[in-house]
Amino acid sequence: MKTSCLNVRKSKNGNGVFADKNFEHGEVILYFEGKFLDDEDIEFGSYEDQHGLQIDKRTYLVSYGLDDFINHSCSPNCGVKEFNGKFILVAIRSIKKFEEITFDYSTWADYSTWMKGPLWKMKCSCGSKNCRDIILDFKFIPLHLKKKYIKLGMVPKYTLEKNKK
């Protein structure tokens, strides 16, 4: 799969999305596009469950495109932002051609507010020196990281409201 400036190829954790050109800090990498699904319509363990972007407490944006292959990193080069009702992936630093595109999955994760059963968690092997080993909901990440991500505008409204308390 390939667009003019991104392509999917093998990364150290399965497939990943790679830059096919240099990106500048602040540049839009891609738009998340797809259908909006209520969590009740998503079967546990399904493709939608594994690839949906949580955009509200109970709503997921599920696409079937390039964004499904973007891996998590604890030292990401991109962040997800909401802009005029659209969800975009933006470079938070300059990115070199051939570099893997990543964002921190914890920034858009607040599953434990409604999920019954065990907490959402994912093992991480991103290899960054700041690797947290286990990826959890935003509210469980270290305070300095929360502040950094909030400042960058990479944290959705539904999470921010709760973290004000």
Ligand SMILES: [Zn+2]
């Ligand atoms: Zn990591």
